[in-house]
Amino acid sequence: MSILQADCIDFRYPEKPLFSQASLQACSGSMTGLLGPNGAGKTTFFDILCGLKKPDNGQITNPFTQQLYLSQTLMTPPALRMYDIFKMTALLCSPAPINKCHIQEKLARWSPRILDRYNEIWSKKSSLCSYGEKRWFFTVSLLSIAADFFILDEPTAGVDPEFRFHIWQCLRGAAQDGAAILVSSHNVDEISENCQGFYMISQQKFLHFEDGEAFKYHYQASTLDQAFIKAACGADMHKSSQPIRP
Amino acid sequence: MHKNTGSRAFQLAMIFIKEQLKEPTALFWILLSPGAVFYLLIYSKGDDNFNQDYSAVTAWFYAYISSSVAFFGFSFYIIGRRESGFIRSFIYTPHARAVFLIAQLIAYSTIACLYCLFFYMMTRLPFGGYSTYEASTLMIRFYSCFILFCSPGLLITALPLNFQTANTVFSILSFIMLALGVAQAALPEPTYFPIELFNPLSLGKSIMQQGIQPLWKIIISIFATFIIALLLACKYLRINPVWSRY
Numbered sequence: 001m002s003i004l005q006a007d008c009i010d011f012r013y014p015e016k017p018l019f020s021q022a023s024l025q026a027c028s029g030s031m032t033g034l035l036g037p038n039g040a041g042k043t044t045f046f047d048i049l050c051g052l053k054k055p056d057n058g059q060i061t062n063p064f065t066q067q068l069y070l071s072q073t074l075m076t077p078p079a080l081r082m083y084d085i086f087k088m089t090a091l092l093c094s095p096a097p098i099n100k101c102h103i104q105e106k107l108a109r110w111s112p113r114i115l116d117r118y119n120e121i122w123s124k125k126s127s128l129c130s131y132g133e134k135r136w137f138f139t140v141s142l143l144s145i146a147a148d149f150f151i152l153d154e155p156t157a158g159v160d161p162e163f164r165f166h167i168w169q170c171l172r173g174a175a176q177d178g179a180a181i182l183v184s185s186h187n188v189d190e191i192s193e194n195c196q197g198f199y200m201i202s203q204q205k206f207l208h209f210e211d212g213e214a215f216k217y218h219y220q221a222s223t224l225d226q227a228f229i230k231a232a233c234g235a236d237m238h239k240s241s242q243p244i245r246p
Numbered sequence: 247m248h249k250n251t252g253s254r255a256f257q258l259a260m261i262f263i264k265e266q267l268k269e270p271t272a273l274f275w276i277l278l279s280p281g282a283v284f285y286l287l288i289y290s291k292g293d294d295n296f297n298q299d300y301s302a303v304t305a306w307f308y309a310y311i312s313s314s315v316a317f318f319g320f321s322f323y324i325i326g327r328r329e330s331g332f333i334r335s336f337i338y339t340p341h342a343r344a345v346f347l348i349a350q351l352i353a354y355s356t357i358a359c360l361y362c363l364f365f366y367m368m369t370r371l372p373f374g375g376y377s378t379y380e381a382s383t384l385m386i387r388f389y390s391c392f393i394l395f396c397s398p399g400l401l402i403t404a405l406p407l408n409f410q411t412a413n414t415v416f417s418i419l420s421f422i423m424l425a426l427g428v429a430q431a432a433l434p435e436p437t438y439f440p441i442e443l444f445n446p447l448s449l450g451k452s453i454m455q456q457g458i459q460p461l462w463k464i465i466i467s468i469f470a471t472f473i474i475a476l477l478l479a480c481k482y483l484r485i486n487p488v489w490s491r492y
Contacts, residue, residue, distance in 0.1 A: 050338055052485055069338070073487075075330035079268035084261050091254045092336045092345060 033198030110173025309450030321399030
């Protein structure tokens, strides 16, 4: 089993420290969640993983040979159709040529009900697709590319519940096929329900939780959102006695 | 460089060309608009102009069109893809950067040659018949002008400019070059102040009018500068959109 290992990462912007001795692991064959409030450093951490920013201290051990990343915001060329945009993506990211049949074969295994809609969007002009449609199209298309490590920055943001469900189905399928998946979100419910463990960025560290119950217990909260707010506020669970109502 | 870099870049370039040809506004501003201005100026000066040397009469226009393709095509689309989040997602590795920039160069070199040919077809007939030899010669000169403007265009892509600001910067640059060109044409010769030294459009006009041979040292410098600019862009391509937080 391959494991991405971030050890004791320190990173700061000139006027804002983001990470101090932060450590995280992501294993092949599983989905690891990354939670954090806006500005906590999720995207910056992904930049570090992609080699675009260097940590001040600490070490990244990345044994994966083919890594793919989907950024938080992605606008597509309006004049092109989605298949052309996917072809652009594949030419830039995929180690081997990939065609529609290849994607369909994977989607049929992971989430068969998505196929008709995927085929419909495949031929649609980008300017006629909603943001949510583009978002899930890119996420599931990217998962079909042969890679062993996927970094997805809020892949379900702006996507309706039906296609959020399909995205998670496909993420699960890709993980079952052996890929390591590191996924960020603001939605604690979906991360705790779908991931085999997640990290919460709090007080410049990555705090690991096995599941939602452990997260709630740690912050002495009755709901996941309440625990998230406590974590985001940097609450010390041992001293906090007043529950925060979201 | 990877084995299939060239083939990937070529396939990607075909998609970029398709995208550009589907943008009717670009076709209008870069090609049809200068064509209309050309005929307006020629007819306002009387029919005598059609008896003059075609290269001399059209040199400014060809130079201007080549600068527009370089600025508003080649360079502007690099900035556009960065600001759309596309570069951050898919073009952050050294190999992807090389594929992308080579594809961009192939695509806009092709488009530059097509625009040159279209302008020739639009404007040559009143001066006499078409000539394949003349068209080829003009295309080589035009391509040299295009490369001349691509170097500053590439350097501008390294600046932290968002989409709108980049558009404004390229528009201002084009306007300044045109204004200096008009000033140069209006001033009596010889002038005390060599305006043409500060105006790349003036150099472009000289290349279009005089040809490659008398200016071969300058042409070699233009291509050498461009190769250096391309290698620098390949290494230091700005990845994160300017609008991103840090």
